[in-house]
Amino acid sequence: MDGGTLPGADAGDDASGPDRVVCHVDMDCFYASCERLREPDLRGEPVVVGMGYEPGETIGAVATASYEARAFGVESAMPISEALERLPRRADADPEDPDAPDPAEAGRYLPVDLAFYEEVAAEVKAVLHDCADVVREVSIDEAYLDVTDRTAWDAAADGGDPAPSAAAGPSEVRTLAEGYARHVGERIEREAGVPASVGVAPNMSAAKVASDADKPDGLVVVPPGSVETFLAPLPTAALHGVGPVTERALAERGIETVGDVAAADPEALAEEFGDRGRELVRRARGEDDREVTPRGLPKSLSRESSLPRTADGKRKRETVSALAADVARRARERGCLYRTIGIKAVEPPFDVNTRARSLPGPVDDPELVEAVALELLAEFDGDAVRKLGVRVSNLDFAESDQATLGGFEEDEGVSDEDVDGGRAGRNVRDASDGDGGKLTDWIGDDPRDEGGADDRVEPSDRDGQASLDDWA
DNA sequence: TCTGGGGTCCTAGGACCC
DNA sequence: TCTGGGGTCCTAGGACCC
Numbered sequence: 001m002d003g004g005t006l007p008g009a010d011a012g013d014d015a016s017g018p019d020r021v022v023c024h025v026d027m028d029c030f031y032a033s034c035e036r037l038r039e040p041d042l043r044g045e046p047v048v049v050g051m052g053y054e055p056g057e058t059i060g061a062v063a064t065a066s067y068e069a070r071a072f073g074v075e076s077a078m079p080i081s082e083a084l085e086r087l088p089r090r091a092d093a094d095p096e097d098p099d100a101p102d103p104a105e106a107g108r109y110l111p112v113d114l115a116f117y118e119e120v121a122a123e124v125k126a127v128l129h130d131c132a133d134v135v136r137e138v139s140i141d142e143a144y145l146d147v148t149d150r151t152a153w154d155a156a157a158d159g160g161d162p163a164p165s166a167a168a169g170p171s172e173v174r175t176l177a178e179g180y181a182r183h184v185g186e187r188i189e190r191e192a193g194v195p196a197s198v199g200v201a202p203n204m205s206a207a208k209v210a211s212d213a214d215k216p217d218g219l220v221v222v223p224p225g226s227v228e229t230f231l232a233p234l235p236t237a238a239l240h241g242v243g244p245v246t247e248r249a250l251a252e253r254g255i256e257t258v259g260d261v262a263a264a265d266p267e268a269l270a271e272e273f274g275d276r277g278r279e280l281v282r283r284a285r286g287e288d289d290r291e292v293t294p295r296g297l298p299k300s301l302s303r304e305s306s307l308p309r310t311a312d313g314k315r316k317r318e319t320v321s322a323l324a325a326d327v328a329r330r331a332r333e334r335g336c337l338y339r340t341i342g343i344k345a346v347e348p349p350f351d352v353n354t355r356a357r358s359l360p361g362p363v364d365d366p367e368l369v370e371a372v373a374l375e376l377l378a379e380f381d382g383d384a385v386r387k388l389g390v391r392v393s394n395l396d397f398a399e400s401d402q403a404t405l406g407g408f409e410e411d412e413g414v415s416d417e418d419v420d421g422g423r424a425g426r427n428v429r430d431a432s433d434g435d436g437g438k439l440t441d442w443i444g445d446d447p448r449d450e451g452g453a454d455d456r457v458e459p460s461d462r463d464g465q466a467s468l469d470d471w472a
Numbered sequence: 473t474c475t476g477g478g479g480t481c482c483t484a485g486g487a488c489c490c
Numbered sequence: 491t492c493t494g495g496g497g498t499c500c501t502a503g504g505a506c507c508c
Contacts, residue, residue, distance in 0.1 A: 030508095051476050061476040063508095076508085078473070139479090139508050243506045274483075276505095304477060340500090349474065354502060387476090 019153055019224040021177045022292060023145040023184060024199040024207035025128060028216035030141035031064035033194040034117045035110055046072060046087055046107035050080045052306070053111045056091070058084060060111075067216055069107050080109070114140075123192040131184045134292045144204055146292035151180035153202075153223055167219040178221045185219060201227060203288035208240050227286030232259030239283055241276070249273070258284045297397050301334070302344075303327045304389030309348055311384040317374055323390040324373045328366035337362035337396040341372040344389035345380045355379060362396040 027033065031049040036042045046069035053060030058081045065074040065083070072087040088101035090108050121140045128135050132145035156174045165174045167182075181200040188196045197218040199210025206227045210220040213234075222230045231238075237247045239258060249272065255261055261269075261284035269277030282288065303323045310316065320343065331338055342356030355376040359368075373390050 053476095059476095063476080075473085077475075079475070082473070142508070241506065245505060276482080299480070300478095302478065306476065342501090346475095352503075356501060358500065389477090 019202040020146060020148045020292075021151055021153065021180075022201055022204050022207045023132070023147055023181050024201075024204070024211040025143050025145065025184065025188070026197045026199070026211040026215070027124065027141035027188075028195045028197055029064045029066050030121075030194065031112060031117055032066040032069075034113075034120045036066075037120060037193045038116070042108055044068065045090075046074070048074055048080075048083055048087065048107050048109045049112055050083075050109060051112050053080050053109065055109070055111065063112050072105075072107070074107070083107075084109075120192055120194060124188055124194065124196075127184070127187045127191050131187065135294065136292050137295055144207065144292045145184070147177075147180060147184075151176045153177055165221075167214075167221050173223070175221065175223060177223070178219070181221065182219055185217075203227070203286070204290050204292060205240060205283045205288040206231065206286060209234065209238055212238070228259075228262060228284075231284060231286065232257060232262065234258045236261055239280065241280070241283075246273070246276075246280075297336075297395065298334075299395060300391055300393035301327055301331055301336075301338075301395070302389055302391035303330075304344060304387060306387045307385070309384050309386050311382060313381060316377060316380070316385060316388060319388050320373050320377050320390060321370050323388065324370040325366060327390050327392055328364075328369040331392055331395075332364055332366070335397065337364050338369075338392035339363070339394035339396065340392065341369050341376075342391045342393065343373050343376045344387070344391065345377065345383070345385050346387035346389075347380075347383055348386050350386075353380070356391075356393070358394065362394070 029047075032042075032047040035047055035049060045066070047066040048062055048069050049064045050060040051063040060080045062074060062076055062078045062080065062083050065076060069083075069087055074083045074087050087107040088105070090103065090106040092100060092106065094100040095103070117140060125135070125137065125143070128137075128143055128145060131150070132147050133149055134146040136144040138144065152175075154176050156176050156179055165172060165178060167178055177200050181198045185196050185198045188194065195217045197211045197215045197220075199207045199213065199218075199220050199222070201207040201210050201222040202224040206222050209231060210222050211218070213220045234257060235247075236242050236250050236255060236258060237244075239261070242250070250256070250261070253264075253272075255264060261280055264281055266278045266281040269281055271277070273280065303326045305319060305323060307315070307319060339362045340356050340358045342354060345353045345355075347353065357372055357376065369390070369392065377388075
């Protein structure tokens, strides 16, 4: 019906122009695929990659389970102990022992090796950036691509090919976009050695759902004009942003499918869910005009760690100190300053408490992170916790170069980097306000130190100095 | 389903200012 | 006298995602 034209080109809800072609690339059980890449014996086997897991142990949680392992009921985020009940460890399958599990019914358990997965991910990303002008990396194993300028929604002129494409979507018209997405998936497989599922649609939201619709190794194409039809029969949880809580709340209103959401009155949903409700209806109707943009800089950095339920103050302080040091180190490595320091204390059974304090200005000061974190922790003295965390936020990358330059380069004159790099401008700025990175110094090491030690710095060029005492 | 770790975004209330 | 409304910042919590 749509023939070789651009179906739906005039049905656009936004007047922003012709339909875009957006791909969502989702790696299939990525960690397990990486393990198979370096250990081919694992292919075809149930593989479970555990986080916080040590070989032979039963602690930790499932980070990724291969599809073979999922067939045994092993799911992401499941405790390893539970996974082991459903799928015994292969190493425990002793052929001599009649009580040991059948090797054919046993899985391979491996600890997470993030450094290796990042190497593989870098190869995947190289392919993605080669295939698209704009790539939004969502996580280590997921990305959106805007390939509008590389392909089109036109029907592919594939001559006498009689077979309609299963991936082509409801119209079963093979499009150029389908061919391009297939090409992306095949390149990833060939060049990085790991499988991916790809969804193609005129917007991000639909592409995301599409990539999820036929995993693993899937390709699902949703051409313009058929987005709503494609989404309608799916359960509400298929929508990105609908988790268990929202799913339940929707079900209570008799809304079970994405089609039900599309048919709902946006204002009625907005009453219960706020702006999210309105947005949900738009997504369900296939309306999503968000542009694909690169991800940008992080908003916060954190580290947390579970521990056996404990009220031991020393143990808690040591944990927080270690987490604080780690967060501060990572912040420094990434060259960012932070203005807010916070902690998280999870009390049994699962009460999450967060506390945070903002400083008058951005700093890079590991000792201060520790001191503030410990101070915030003091509120929970005597309380039992099962997990502790430290976070820095209100990050400031713009100033961090100054701090780095002021802190580590003895000579602020023109260096080699300044000649061929893009940092000359920063140095100019640095020289003009004179004390880049000094903020860190005058904040002082001990927040409880109330002396007049700050006199040595003129506060004129920074804001917030007077409020130092507010948080000390 | 007794729950690992790293994030994002949103909301709501209070403080404070004009 | 006792009463506005708007804006911003901060904190805490919650839902969600991978």
